[in-house]
Amino acid sequence: xxxxxxxxxxxxxxxxxxxxxxxxxxxxxxxxxxxxxxxxxxxxxxxxxxxxxxxxxxxxxxxxxxxxxxxxxxxxxxxxxxxxxxxxxxxxxxxxxxxxxxxxxxxxxxxxxxxxxxxxxxxxxxxxxxxxxxxxxxxxxxxxxxxxxxxxxxxxxxxxxxxxxxxxxxxxxxxxxxxxxxxxxxxxxxxxxxxxxxxxxxxxxxxxxxxxxxxxxxxxxxxxxxxxxxxxxxxxxxxxxxxxxxxxxxxxxxxxxxxxxxxxxxxxxxxxxxxxxxxxxxxxxxxxxxxxxxxxxxxxxxxxxxxxxxxxxxxxxxxxxxxxxxxxxxxxxxxxxxxxxxxxxxxxxxxxxxxxxxxxxxxxxxxxxxxxxxxxxxxxxxxxxxxxxxxxxxxxxxxxxxxxxxxxxxxxxxxxxxxxxxxxxxxxxxxxxxxxxxxxxxxxxxxxxxxxxxxxxxxxxxxxxxxxxxxxxxxxxxxxxxxxxxxxxxxxxxxxxxxxxxxxxxxxxxxxxxxxxxxxxxxxxxxxxxxxxxxxxxxxxxxxxxxxxxxxxxxxxxxxxxxxxxxxxxxxxxxxxxxxxxxxxxxxxxxxxxxxxxxxxxxxxxxxxxxxxxxxxxxxxxxxxxxxxxxxxxxxxxxxxxxxxxxxxxxxxxxxxxxxxxxxxxxxxxxxxxxxxxxxxxxxxxxxxxxxxxxxxxxxxxxxxxxx
Amino acid sequence: xxxxxxxxxxxxxxxxxxxxxxxxxxxxxxxxxxxxxxxxxxxxxxxxxxxxxxxxxxxxxxxxxxxxxxxxxxxxxxxxxxxxxxxxxxxxxxxxxxxxxxxxxxxxxxxxxxxxxxxxxxxxxxxxxxxxxxxxxxxxxxxxxxxxxxxxxxxxxxxxxxxxxxxxxxxxxxxxxxxxxxxxxxxx
Numbered sequence: 001x002x003x004x005x006x007x008x009x010x011x012x013x014x015x016x017x018x019x020x021x022x023x024x025x026x027x028x029x030x031x032x033x034x035x036x037x038x039x040x041x042x043x044x045x046x047x048x049x050x051x052x053x054x055x056x057x058x059x060x061x062x063x064x065x066x067x068x069x070x071x072x073x074x075x076x077x078x079x080x081x082x083x084x085x086x087x088x089x090x091x092x093x094x095x096x097x098x099x100x101x102x103x104x105x106x107x108x109x110x111x112x113x114x115x116x117x118x119x120x121x122x123x124x125x126x127x128x129x130x131x132x133x134x135x136x137x138x139x140x141x142x143x144x145x146x147x148x149x150x151x152x153x154x155x156x157x158x159x160x161x162x163x164x165x166x167x168x169x170x171x172x173x174x175x176x177x178x179x180x181x182x183x184x185x186x187x188x189x190x191x192x193x194x195x196x197x198x199x200x201x202x203x204x205x206x207x208x209x210x211x212x213x214x215x216x217x218x219x220x221x222x223x224x225x226x227x228x229x230x231x232x233x234x235x236x237x238x239x240x241x242x243x244x245x246x247x248x249x250x251x252x253x254x255x256x257x258x259x260x261x262x263x264x265x266x267x268x269x270x271x272x273x274x275x276x277x278x279x280x281x282x283x284x285x286x287x288x289x290x291x292x293x294x295x296x297x298x299x300x301x302x303x304x305x306x307x308x309x310x311x312x313x314x315x316x317x318x319x320x321x322x323x324x325x326x327x328x329x330x331x332x333x334x335x336x337x338x339x340x341x342x343x344x345x346x347x348x349x350x351x352x353x354x355x356x357x358x359x360x361x362x363x364x365x366x367x368x369x370x371x372x373x374x375x376x377x378x379x380x381x382x383x384x385x386x387x388x389x390x391x392x393x394x395x396x397x398x399x400x401x402x403x404x405x406x407x408x409x410x411x412x413x414x415x416x417x418x419x420x421x422x423x424x425x426x427x428x429x430x431x432x433x434x435x436x437x438x439x440x441x442x443x444x445x446x447x448x449x450x451x452x453x454x455x456x457x458x459x460x461x462x463x464x465x466x467x468x469x470x471x472x473x474x475x476x477x478x479x480x481x482x483x484x485x486x487x488x489x490x491x492x493x494x495x496x497x498x499x500x501x502x503x504x505x506x507x508x509x510x511x512x513x514x515x516x517x518x519x520x521x522x523x524x525x526x527x528x529x530x531x532x533x534x535x536x537x538x539x540x541x542x543x544x545x546x547x548x549x550x551x552x553x554x555x556x557x558x559x560x561x562x563x564x565x566x567x568x569x570x571x572x573x574x575x576x577x578x579x580x581x582x583x584x585x586x587x588x589x590x591x592x593x594x595x596x597x598x599x600x601x602x603x604x605x606x607x608x609x610x611x612x613x614x615x616x617x618x619x620x621x622x623x624x625x626x627x628x629x630x631x632x633x634x635x636x637x638x639x640x641x642x643x644x645x646x647x648x649x650x651x652x653x654x655x656x657x658x659x660x661x662x663x664x665x666x667x668x669x670x671x672x673x674x675x676x677x678x679x680x681x682x683x684x685x686x687x688x689x690x691x692x693x694x695x696x697x698x699x700x701x702x703x704x705x706x707x708x
Numbered sequence: 709x710x711x712x713x714x715x716x717x718x719x720x721x722x723x724x725x726x727x728x729x730x731x732x733x734x735x736x737x738x739x740x741x742x743x744x745x746x747x748x749x750x751x752x753x754x755x756x757x758x759x760x761x762x763x764x765x766x767x768x769x770x771x772x773x774x775x776x777x778x779x780x781x782x783x784x785x786x787x788x789x790x791x792x793x794x795x796x797x798x799x800x801x802x803x804x805x806x807x808x809x810x811x812x813x814x815x816x817x818x819x820x821x822x823x824x825x826x827x828x829x830x831x832x833x834x835x836x837x838x839x840x841x842x843x844x845x846x847x848x849x850x851x852x853x854x855x856x857x858x859x860x861x862x863x864x865x866x867x868x869x870x871x872x873x874x875x876x877x878x879x880x881x882x883x884x885x886x887x888x889x890x891x892x893x894x895x896x
Contacts, residue, residue, distance in 0.1 A: 043736040045845060056847040062732040187725030192847050199723035199848040203866075205895025217725050220753065220762025223894060227758050587727035602735070602742055603728055605749075614757075649757040 019471040020047050020524025022455055024123060024447035025060035025067075026590045027145065028052060028167060029455055030192045031524055032061055034448060034471035041065050041448055041471050046192070049523040051462045052168070058190035059588035059600060066599030067429065067446050068472070072670050074431055074443035075476035089441065094479065094487070101440050102491030104423040106136065108395040114138045115364070116394040118384045121376070123400035124468065125444065125481035127453040128498070129427070130375075132485040133397075135494045140364050140393070142381035144406045146374070147694045149309045152316035155369050155692045156306070159317075159554045160324040161333075162544035164371070166342060166459040171303050172533065173197035176337035178298035180209045180291070182233050182323070184307035187217035190587045191308070193460070207298070209291055211236060211283075213582060214612065214657050215650035224291060227652050229282040230580050230698065231313055235568035236288070237304075237322035239277030241269045243292035244329050251299065251331030258541050259328055261553025261565065268565045280568065299330035301337025314687025314696035317369065318566035321554070325566070328550045334535035342459035343531045348512040367693030368560045380693040382408045382686070388417035395423045399481070400444075402432040402592040405661070407697050410683045427484060430596055431668035443478040450480030451502045454509060463528040465513075467506070467520045562691050571699055578634060578701035579617065580655040583679050591661030595672040609676035610646040612657040613704075618647040621704050630705040631658075631677060635684040640665060642707060643677035656702060710857040714792035715829055716771055716884025717843075717853055718863055718872075722892055724850035726751045726764035730842035737830065737841035744817050746827040747842055763890035766842065766851060769794060769815040769827035770875065770883035777807035777816070785824070792856070792884065793831060798823045812879045829853075856884065870896055 016037040022029045031050020035043040044064045046057035077097035078089040108116050114137040121143055157165035174197040186194055210219040211228045219225040244250045255262050274285035295302050304326045310316045332338025363372045364379035385408050387393040403414040418424050418437035426438035435441045452468040486498040499505030507517035515526055545551050558564040574580050588606050628642035641663050662676030687696040726749045734747050747768035755761045771793045777786045785800035786807050801823040808816045819825040830840035843851045854863050871889040
């Protein structure tokens with residue numbers, strides 16, 4: 001037998017050290033071990049100590065060195081100036097840049113009130129800027145990813161179970177026997193822990209079912225790949241409910257004891273026979289029956305996964321509600337292999353050292369089911385964009401969001417918003433497109449060069465709190481967000497809002513839970529024992545829904561004027577010769593975060609995006625595999641750059657697919673510039689979820705323009 | 709138990725998602741120059757819509773027991789190491805590429821510094837009781853480092869009842885990489 005040790009250890013390097021921290025290449029925030037030699041990070045591996053990595057890491061995590069040593073990094077503060085009608089950026093000192101930012105932001109707040117300032121943010125360093133803004137009463141924050149990605153899942157879980165969904169999503173994947181996915185691309189989404197658990201499930205004999213218009217990597221592992229017609233998922237879910245109920249396959253005892261609204265649910269699906277659903281979804285009726293029966297057979301060690309990037313057509317809240325109803329019908333709640341609620345580390349927040357305006361519960365969003373308990377989002381990101389266009393928001397702080405390439409309301413609206421705003425400050429690591437629209441650009445150092453706040457925002461089997469700490473000091477004249485926010489706040493004459501040093505602040509928080517900064521620095525994480533995830537027979541659920549039960553029908557939604565149970569509605573169809581534009585990602589890339597990463601971009605499969613075209617459609621348009629075409633959308637928007645055609649059987653004839661995050665226009669991103677085509681540029685139509693305000697963008701259609 | 713080692717890998721393609729973490733980890737661990745790699749990922753799909761199949765595989769030097777690269781190397785730079793792996797002695801290598809022509813698996817490249825390079829099965833790590841960089845990082849657990857002379861129970865259990873193959877067996881190279889086929893049925 002072999003006795004090999006794990007990944008974190010470094011090999012025979014004199015004078016080298018390992019620094020434990022957590023990753024910033026995606027929201028999963030895995031634990032990393034940064035291996036440092038001669039003052040340089042030469043290798044990044046998965047932390048053996050961190051529950052979300054367990055020694056393993058995805059390519060993007062490894063690729064942190066490609067960000068740290070990116071030759072295009074922002075090196076010093078920049079201020080925009082106009083001379084002779086021409087705009088340019090000049091190098092500025094930190095004091096000059098901070099003074100200007102502090103004066104402009106404060107001036108806007110004084111003249112128009114705190115509601116005229118807003119922040120768009122993405123990334124874990126933002127906490128310091130929230131604290132900064134809170135000192136002058138600004139509480140208008142939005143994380144675009146919430147609207148585009150996980151927001152509907154969060155609110156659907158609140159409405160159904162009474163608690164928000166989390167990361168990792170609450171599914172007991174490794175113990176499941178039957179996992180059903182709707183268009184979610186684990187394996188292409190390298191969500192480390194989820195991929196580890198799915199793999200363990202497969203090794204243990206689990207069956208996988210994938211509904212997806214595209215034969216994804218996960219579909220390649222499925223017993224049933226069901227190439228569903230795009231935009232018809234809710235009909236499919238209703239069809240599965242119909243079979244479960246009409247064939248008496250559902251868990252009657254669970255439904256009776258722990259749910260409300262069964263009658264209303266049955267009324268809404270009783271006409272959704274497999275035959276009717278087959279006509280809508282393009283999936284044979286027999287296959288619908290088979291999946292429903294197998295799902296019930298394997299339950300409760302079976303689930304339908306809620307996915308991650310959930311907002312497709314503006315009805316995602318109801319689509320995820322339908323998924324949770326499918327889960328509730330088979331009684332998999334808090335059962336091995338079913339739906340579970342992971343716990344977070346109970347970090348105690350020290351009392352605020354400084355009084356600030358009382359706005360804690362204020363939500364600025366006009367959408368009735370926008371969350372009122374999500375501290376990172378008090379308004380939808382597109383509402384901020386709209387308010388900047390309308391003039392209600394005058395000043396924007398954009399932290400780590402490359403707004404022109406972010407799917408808030410499409411590229412043009414994003415640019416219009418930044419042009420209309422009186423003052424825009426961008427805090428970023430790279431000269432991404434957004435920095436070209438800012439009045440002041442503040443160069444933050446990378447996550448490998450700084451402390452951030454403690455991370456107890458991830459729930460898992462073993463609750464934990466993780467440390468982000470610098471592996472190397474900041475390069476160039478870049479600074480950590482914690483210092484930038486503190487400098488601005490102190491320019492306002494507000495002292496004491498931040499601890500004397502970020503280290504002292506972290507140490508104080510850790511002392512409240514009986515640890516210290518010195519202790520957590522050793523392994524980068526404090527881990528609690530495994531929690532009990534499963535319910536006992538007869539145990540009441542005590543859910544925080546209005547009924548205290550799982551809400552198959554939601555009285556809250558009904559009172560708000562929405563359907564109490566999810567109902568399929570038809571979405572627009574592609575015009576003749578056009579194809580629905582679907583999107584996803586490559587496993588080694590995270591959109592803007594990795595677009596300019598030369599280390600990750602080195603593999604042939606990472607260098608550009610392709611447009612996937614069904615072989616019959618390619619023939620119809622005379623497209624050859626590997627040729628370059630421009631894409632044109634339904635509103636006449638033509639892609640700035642050409643994109644390579646991938647002719648494949650792996651996609652339906654009514655859709656095409658392209659990975660998001662390519663086609664960068666900023667020439668300062670010397671690697672990413674002109675690689676592939678921008679998916680974002682082709683979004684000119686968005687559908688906002690009327691219940692919770694998230695953005696759907698899959699009702700955009702494209703056709704091909706062949707190179708002359 | 710045999711005192712003589714015979715290292716190779718069992719690669720479970722049922723779980724591999726082709727993420728390429730193995731490739732990047734190898735590049736960092738072994739300081740592989742930009743534009744080159746010692747391991748790589750293949751995604752193979754077949755069948756007719758909608759009955760499609762897929763296999764994802766991480767590939768590398770197969771550390772053959774009857775290695776053509778060793779046979780055809782005129783300077784004995786390519787050689788069998790004690791632990792059953794195939795290694796290259798850089799100081800003996802003239803970069804003549806005879807080994808590259810002989811290798812049926814296209815596992816070698818000419819390093820910009822002039823010698824031929826390939827997967828060493830992280831010999832420097834194995835010697836210290838560590839797994840290879842690719843095995844250590846793999847989020848799916850697809851990659852397994854195995855001493856085929858002393859196979860552990862976990863590996864035996866993993867292989868039991870499965871469709872397992874070796875690549876280009878007809879070439880007679882006796883490769884030390886074994887692949888659990890993606891065509892295995894759930895719970896096989």
